[in-house]
Amino acid sequence: MSDTRHGGDRPTPRTVLRGARLVDARGDHGIHDLWLAGGSVEGIDLGGDAELEIDARGLVATPAFLDPHVHLRTPGQEEKEDLASGLAAAAAGGFGTVVSMANTDPVVDDPAIVADLAAQAAALGLARLRPAAALSVGLKGERLADYAALRAAGAVMITDDGIPVVDSHLQRRACEYARELGLVIQTHSEDPSLRQGGVMHEGAVSHELGLPGNPAEAESIMIFRDCEVARMTGARVHVAHVSSERGMRVVEWFKAQGAPVTCEVTPHHLTLTDEAWRAFDPVIKVAPPLRTADDVAYLRDAVRRGVVDCLGSDHAPHTRAEKDRDALRAPFGLPNIEVAFPLLYTDLVLAGELDLARLLELLQGGVARVMGWPAPTLAAGTPADVVLLDLDTEAAVDPAAFLSKAKFSPWEGRALRGWPRVTLVAGRVAFSRAR
Amino acid sequence: MTAATAGAGGARATAAPAAGSPPTKHPRHLLDLAGWTAEQVHALFDTTDVMAQVMTRTIKKVPALQGFTVGTLFFEDSTRTRLSFERAARAQSADVISFAAGGSSVSKGESLKDTLKTIDAMKADLYVVRHAAAGAPLQLTRWTDAAIVNAGDGRRAHPTQALLDAYTFRTVFPGFAGFEGVELAIVGDVAHSRVARSNVELWTKLGARVRLCGPRTLLPDELGGRPGVTLTHRVEEAVEGAHAVMALRLQTERMAGGLLPSLAEVRERYQVTRARMRLAHPDALVMHPGPMNRDVEIEGVLADDPRSVVERQVANGVPVRMAVLYTLLVGSR
DSSP states (O other): OTTTTTTTOOOOOEEEEEEEEEEEEEEEEEEEEEEEEEEEEEEEHHHHHHHHSEEEEEOEEEEEEEEEEEETTTTTTTTTHHHHHHHHHHHHHTTTEEEOOOOOOSSSSHHHHHHHHHHHHHHHHEEOOOOOOOOBBGSSSSOOHHHHHHHTTTTEEEEEETTOOOOOHHHHHHHHHHHHHOOOOEEEEOOHHHHTOEEEEESSSHHTTTTTTTTTHHHHHHHHHHHHHEEEOOOOEEEEOOSSSHHHHHHOOOOOOOSSSEEOOHHHHHHHHHGGGOOGGGGOOOOOOOOHHHHHHHHHHHHHTTOEEEEOOOOOOHHHHHSSSSSTTSSSSSOOOTTTHHIIIIITTTSSSOOOOHHHHHHTTTHHHHHHHHOOOOOSSSBEEEEEEEOOEEOOOOGGGSSSSSSOTTTTTOOOEEEEEEEEEEEEEEEOOOO | SSOOOGGGSOOOOOOOOTTTSSSOOSSBBOOOOOTTTHHHHHHHHHHHHHHHHHTTTSSOOOOOOTEEEEEEEEEEEEHHHHHHHHHHHHTTTOOEEEEEOSSSGGGGOOOOHHHHHHHHTTTOSEEEEEESSSSSSHHTTTOSSSEEEEEEEEEEEEEHHHHHHHHHHHHSSOOOOOOOTTTTEESSSSSHHHHHHHHHHHHTTTEEEEEEEEOOGGOOOOGGOSSTTESOHHHHHHHTTTTTTEOOOTTTTHHHSHHHHHHHHHHHHOBBBBHTTSSSTTTTTEEOOOOOOTTTOOHHHHSSSSTTTTHHHHHHHHHHHHHHHHEEEEEEE
């Protein structure tokens, strides 16, 4: 994944991260100086002169995170987010690489758009962008997009994310064709006819509040189909944002049979429930919807047991005005990439539910495995994509300070630990926050 | 089910505060009835009695709300409810500004907040809000200092309708002696009904029991979770011994949405009819929140029967809403 063009022609200073605790998939290596040069990790405790010296005492240095699922709204919806704001937000969240979804305007179903996105993002020198491309032309669910040309232009994933593929025949053909090209298919698994106009999880809360419900079975039924087609075709299928116990049980059932499926969960489905709707703030309107406390508990357990391959933020920015519409008309999606790690570190790791190593795996090696990339480590010669995490200082979520254009959050005011201090991508500082 | 539970004694124990004691502090808004105590509701009904008396005078106007401005914000059309509120405001000498959002900038995607901010520049003291989305009136409370009265939000709540239904029962049921032991049957499309939700909330709060009845497609089990509420899919079971039977409007688009079979089958199984009313308490009232589909959810001739109080419900809408406006604008000062 090393990208020599990343950051354009700007020089890459020889950099030392002094006194960091080095943690990667190989283990906790203790406190060392980590040296970076020429866009790669140079080694540990080396000598010589550093052009840039970063005081990393008290911080954890670990490979920058990978996110298989973000919406950067470019092209066409730059009022919500653009590449500069979205990739800066990603870097602020500790992410060095993100996969952008194709539900833009125009849709990313054209190799020229893929190439243009990749080139624009590389010039910014923030987080790396790896575009996903559409499964169907125009996300219309009718004709396959040109996967080979899209891959050649840089597309790393095929998905109509945001719009479930209704036509099972199309899903089958997409899987067959993507398999021959070695591309992973990501699915937004919800049955639209069962989901209907649901804006929140269907259950006791939706019936009480009188909001149209979207039952968990709309998800589990479609996950079943998508996994069955994966098994049938042998294609690698990645189930996005599994939100319910029923849906997760279906994924587990297929994994137990050796079907080529992987899955992700989002930070919001791991930390919020449908009870949040009682405040009637559409900020928490997401698809699939926030489920019950039982679902959250099941997802967390699935994370612990290793059923969940990785986290996907599904960072989905909108304008504040769009989220100030009523519950029926506000759009689905919330911004979360800047708080994902502190949120999960605080609510899962500090709460004693999950090891730090497992959380890092979900953000590093797990994503790499899903995407077919090498697992990131701090070994010499690997790309110098590194995040410095401050696991000790507590700070409240302040959406006004987000680098994303979407400056609102359901976690506003939450006191969290685990804030990224510095994110380096290709050996250059892509983000830094004062202590 | 005994037939005598509702009439067991003389005057209702009044919940009105003793003279000289401070009035009970009621919520600042009327979004639903969750934050209101039974005592506060009874106090509101006592105020309604006064307002109802005003409406019998030759000159049906008092200066109680002179100098106040009431805005009606109807993001969803409802001429009847809007007129009832506007009458209630003007009968107390309040100024009224009206905003009907159908076909305006709202349908072009303007945010709820922006719409309110525009209207709010006109400085009303209280807004009466009708909206197709549950929770919209609650959202509005975040962006204005004015009081908000919910005039119906999606399927969620229609508190003044429930208040006027209960007030009507209180004033019309022979020998009324409180809501303890009263059985209310609500029949029809409960799932989509804000009227049903608010009546369940209010009548159980006042001590009555509520039976909800409809086909399973329109009556999810989750609605039976509240104490004092039972569910049934047999209309005879719902009506038997009930002191009031409320039929809900059945929208014909429910058939198209696959929620119901033919109209004929719905009539056969769920229509509130004279024959079925014979199973009810001998003095049982027939209620309907309107607008009625005669011979769909309610047998047409039953709507004109002496025990039908449909017109009384409409008439009581004005004094109930007068009391609500008065209580929120003046009652707390």
